[in-house]
Amino acid sequence: DIVMTQSPDSLALSLGERATIHCKSSQSVLYRSNNKNYLTWYQQKPGQPPKLLIYWASTRESGVPDRFSGSGSGTDFTLTISSLQAEDVAVYYCQQYYSTPVTFGQGTKVEIE
């Protein structure tokens, strides 16, 4: 199985600051035939199901604010929130869909300090 490791486990920032979450896969999730990275990012707010934010590592889901962006390739990926808002308090998960079973990172909790 591909192991997904996120860092940090949690972070607390002030409103308006940039939040950066890292995700590393134990093997590459880049499929060279189509040059796509098989990686998603989800946001989960307390008491709610996860919500898809980003797929193909950098394609923003419809309706997701443009302060959220994904980057990276191969084994190293980043989710960036350019200007943290109060409604962004949540746990964020990366997930690979390159090989079965699909696997998630352990999650990164984002809070407002």
Added chain:
Amino acid sequence: EVQLLESGGGLVQPGGSLRLSCAASGFTFGSYAMNWVRQAPGKGLQWVSGISGSGSSTYYADSVKGRFTISRDNSKNTLYLQMNSLRAEDTAVYYCGKDLDIPYYENLIGYGPPRTWGQGTLVTVSS
């Protein structure tokens, strides 16, 4: 609007069985692969099982293989998860998810990550 509504969760003793259902609406159900993903209390997300749009192909996590069975009834727009030989470690909120629509020529594993999730149903395995 895509809607997914899980049901069937509850308290069951170790070794018991439970069947979860996920009623889907707002999309052409049989055209999409579907997933079950679970989340133990206070823990992260774990993929459990996936099924192709036709139901002909099924996929399982090793932790549930041989105990859980995923199925679907496209005439009823409903996804199922039959859970047998339940263990305490199966205690979790179970979410059903509608697949991200990945073109077949780009889909490496037969199913994809969930795009839309239900609200979940809680399964508690305890004596």
